[in-house]
Amino acid sequence: MTTYGFRPTHVVPGSGLPAWEAPDPERPTVPLDPLLPVQLVQRRGDWGQIRxxxxxxxxxxxxYLVAVPQDPPGGGGAPGEVPDPRPLLARAEQALADYRSAVEDLARGGLDGESFRGRTHGLRIGVVVDGESVWLYDADEGRWLYGDGRRLSTYATDREEPEAAVGDHAPTRVVTPDSEP
Structure with missing residues (x-):
């Protein structure tokens, strides 16, 4: 279920992200999945509340949140400036077919859990189609692309640029009684 009016402002980095019930390392909750679109609601220092x-x-x-533009990239520009969406769509189609085949073999009993994990390891796709608009995840380049049917342009990336500073301190981490100080 999608909340009415939800519009992502950020994407979770490709490695996922730990999450907490409150801005307090003593209250961990389930981690966020890689590349999950979220809204940044508020900030308290390095803490960010997301929805x-x-x-x-x-x-x-x-x-560590990756900011995304508020609007899809414009369609202006020469047709050759951005890649043709068909090769990326074909790769997504093949990855989905490979995953479906592994699921069918698992359901038939032809694979055990470990074999299934091995067969699906490295498969990663992301596709959202909304009318004439499409958002495709390019796993080779670590980026989301927006397309209008004719061309694609980068919408967000999960790779850090060399000049993108993370800050002067270590990332927030969960502290448990048996972890080292």
């Missing part, structure tokens, strides 16, 4: 499309809210180390 997901289903309305769930949590606190994260906001320095």
């Amino acid at each position: 997901c499309a289903n309305g769930w809210s949590a606190w994260v180390d906001g320095r």
Whole structure:
């Protein structure tokens, strides 16, 4: 279920992100999945409160969220400036077919859990189609692309640029009684 009016402002980095019920390392909750679109609701220092499309809210180390533009890139520009969407669509189609085949073999009993994990390891796709608009995840380049049917342009990336400073301190981490100080 998507909350009415949800519009992502950020994407969780490709490695996922720990999350907390409150801006307090003593209150961990489930981690966020890689590349999950979220809304940044507020900041408290390095902490960021996020909301997901289903309305769930949590606190994260906001320095690691990847900002996305508020609007899809414009369609102006020469047709050759951005890649043709068909090759990326074909790769997504093949990855989905490979995953479906592994699921069918698992369901038939032809694979055990470990074999299934091995066969699906490295498969990663992301596709959202909304009328004439499409958002495709390019796993080779670590980026989301927006397309209008004719061309694609980068919408967000999960790779850090060399000049993108994370800050002067270590990321927020969960502290448990048996962890080292």
